[in-house]
Amino acid sequence: MRRQILCFSTQITQNNCFKTSPLIRFLSTQEAIDRRYHLFTLEKKRQAEKIGRIEKIEVQYKGIPNDCTLVMNKGISTPYDCARHLSEWHVDTSALALLDGTVYWDMHRPLEENCTLELQNFTVPEPQQVNRAFWRTCSYMLGACAAVAFKDTVPVKLHSFPGPDIRSGSFIYDVDLPTLGDWSPSHQELVTLGAEYVKLIQKNEPLERLEVSEELALEMFVDNEHKTKQIPSIARNNGKVTLYKVGKHVDISKGPMISHTGQIGRVSVVSVHKLNGSTNSDLKQLYRFQGVALPTGVIINHFAFSILTERAKKLNTAKSPISKVTEPEESESIAMKA
Amino acid sequence: MNQAEVSKLVSKLRIPVPPRHRNLRCPKGPEGRIDKLRKTVTGLIKFERIELNYNRADEARQYAERLISEAIRNGDCHKPTMDTADFWLLEKELIHKLFKVLVPRYENTNLSFTRLYQAPKPQVARRLEKVVLELRGNPYPDLLNRNTNNKLLIQNVLLEAAKNDYRQSKVSEIAKNIGKGQNTPKVKSSTADPEIESPKNS
Numbered sequence: 192m193r194r195q196i197l198c199f200s201t202q203i204t205q206n207n208c209f210k211t212s213p214l215i216r217f218l219s220t221q222e223a224i225d226r227r228y229h230l231f232t233l234e235k236k237r238q239a240e241k242i243g244r245i246e247k248i249e250v251q252y253k254g255i256p257n258d259c260t261l262v263m264n265k266g267i268s269t270p271y272d273c274a275r276h277l278s279e280w281h282v283d284t285s286a287l288a289l290l291d292g293t294v295y296w297d298m299h300r301p302l303e304e305n306c307t308l309e310l311q312n313f314t315v316p317e318p319q320q321v322n323r324a325f326w327r328t329c330s331y332m333l334g335a336c337a338a339v340a341f342k343d344t345v346p347v348k349l350h351s352f353p354g355p356d357i358r359s360g361s362f363i364y365d366v367d368l369p370t371l372g373d374w375s376p377s378h379q380e381l382v383t384l385g386a387e388y389v390k391l392i393q394k395n396e397p398l399e400r401l402e403v404s405e406e407l408a409l410e411m412f413v414d415n416e417h418k419t420k421q422i423p424s425i426a427r428n429n430g431k432v433t434l435y436k437v438g439k440h441v442d443i444s445k446g447p448m449i450s451h452t453g454q455i456g457r458v459s460v461v462s463v464h465k466l467n468g469s470t471n472s473d474l475k476q477l478y479r480f481q482g483v484a485l486p487t488g489v490i491i492n493h494f495a496f497s498i499l500t501e502r503a504k505k506l507n508t509a510k511s512p513i514s515k516v517t518e519p520e521e522s523e524s525i526a527m528k529a
Numbered sequence: 530m531n532q533a534e535v536s537k538l539v540s541k542l543r544i545p546v547p548p549r550h551r552n553l554r555c556p557k558g559p560e561g562r563i564d565k566l567r568k569t570v571t572g573l574i575k576f577e578r579i580e581l582n583y584n585r586a587d588e589a590r591q592y593a594e595r596l597i598s599e600a601i602r603n604g605d606c607h608k609p610t611m612d613t614a615d616f617w618l619l620e621k622e623l624i625h626k627l628f629k630v631l632v633p634r635y636e637n638t639n640l641s642f643t644r645l646y647q648a649p650k651p652q653v654a655r656r657l658e659k660v661v662l663e664l665r666g667n668p669y670p671d672l673l674n675r676n677t678n679n680k681l682l683i684q685n686v687l688l689e690a691a692k693n694d695y696r697q698s699k700v701s702e703i704a705k706n707i708g709k710g711q712n713t714p715k716v717k718s719s720t721a722d723p724e725i726e727s728p729k730n731s
Contacts (some may be wrong), residue, residue, distance in 0.1 A: 281551040
């Protein structure tokens with residue numbers, strides 16, 4: 192496997208076309224994660240080297256403590272770097288950046304031109320977009336958690352997660368567990384999943400964003416047939432696929448996402464439901480993982496939180512990617528929304 | 530048995546009062562301590578929000594509370610109260626403020642008159658505990674940013690949705706019961722009909 196990675200790394204560094212060599216192999220989930228992580232870091236490095244000569248841009252910062260102008264590096268500096276010029280409080284609490292008053296930008300996405308910058312945390316007067324980014328990140332992290340929580344003998348194939356809907360009461364990730372035909376998790380298993388989630392949060396990893404070409408994305412997700420089916424439709428518009436990385440986990444999402452995992456505070460994974468597909472499709476069933484979370488610093492009464500968890504236990508009515516009516520294209524569109 | 534009821538002599542303060550006074554370090558001894566506290570109480574009444582060390586703030590807070598409490602109980606025509614105010618307030622125009630501004634402000638409240646917040650500590654410095662002492666109802670912006678009433682905050686969105694969900698479930702339950710109430714006579718009539726018909730058949 193290592194040799195194959197090296198082979199690909201040379202291909203990427205030379206920026207050759209990515210011919211998918213006959214990689215019919217059976218990677219364990221962990222090996223697949225490692226491989227994806229490796230390709231991600233190489234591609235990120237390649238894109239960083241491609242910048243060449245460094246140009247300067249002016250960023251007009253608006254907000255606490257006072258408005259000021261920051262001179263940053265084009266294509267390298269991120270809103271996160273701007274926050275680091277301001278204070279530790281800005282770094283810790285800012286979840287999303289608002290450019291020119293209209294565009295919501297990830298904290299770890301390089302700035303590309305002169306702009307005005309506002310940093311948004313969870314207590315701004317109009318936090319809808321921040322909340323959506325938070326919910327999306329929670330779904331994404333649930334996938335990361337499900338990918339590492341199972342034993343090596345249980346292959347985990349992440350399918351997709353729909354766009355964030357906070358009013359539904361729970362964030363979800365649809366996962367394919369081919370060897371577990373009929374599984375309903377015990378209370379202990381749910382607690383274990385929640386513990387894995389908390390472990391991921393405590394690592395305090397940044398959520399890194401990267402846009403890659405369709406070929407590379409296909410190569411990265413070669414072990415996951417659901418993602419490989421979704422990628423062409425996602426890349427239909429501009430041939431790019433947006434990937435996010437946290438720790439070693441890489442997944443497809445439209446974004447934007449919050450700054451780092453430490454901003455997820457109280458969380459619990461509450462239920463896993465079985466979704467049944469139509470009998471004639473190749474995918475018979477999926478498991479829908481559901482959870483509920485609040486940002487760091489939101490203090491809520493335990494009774495109120497128990498109401499939220501009780502509600503989140505019900506099956507989330509978001510559209511199932513394999514329901515009888517939906518065609519494969521629609522399932523891809525669900526993945527696109529995420 | 531013959532002791533007077535203490536609660537009638539001295540009003541009960543709404544802050545925790547330790548059994549013994551706190552010594553403040555001062556070369557002049559007890560008088561110096563009282564001087565310090567007079568300055569602090571004067572500053573508190575004047576500026577309504579001050580930042581200082583915890584010991585002195587907590588000690589001065591008790592005297593300030595007592596002063597305001599006495600002023601509310603006795604009013605400005607009571608000689609001993611006026612003398613106390615004269616002693617504790619070094620700037621004499623503050624006596625007017627005490628009786629004309631603060632007494633009406635706190636007359637009908639059932640909370641303490643002052644608040645004590647812990648101030649943020651510097652990261653690398655001598656760790657003296659700093660606090661902020663303020664009068665309630667002061668004109669400054671709130672120190673705690675608690676805009677928790679914003680409906681768009683994520684916890685409020687979630688709770689609101691949960692509330693709606695609960696209401697819907699209740700309404701549907703009621704609707705079901707109504708349906709049952711209508712159904713039961715139908716069932717009765719349907720059972721009644723065969724009885725009527727059965728004689729005809731027979």
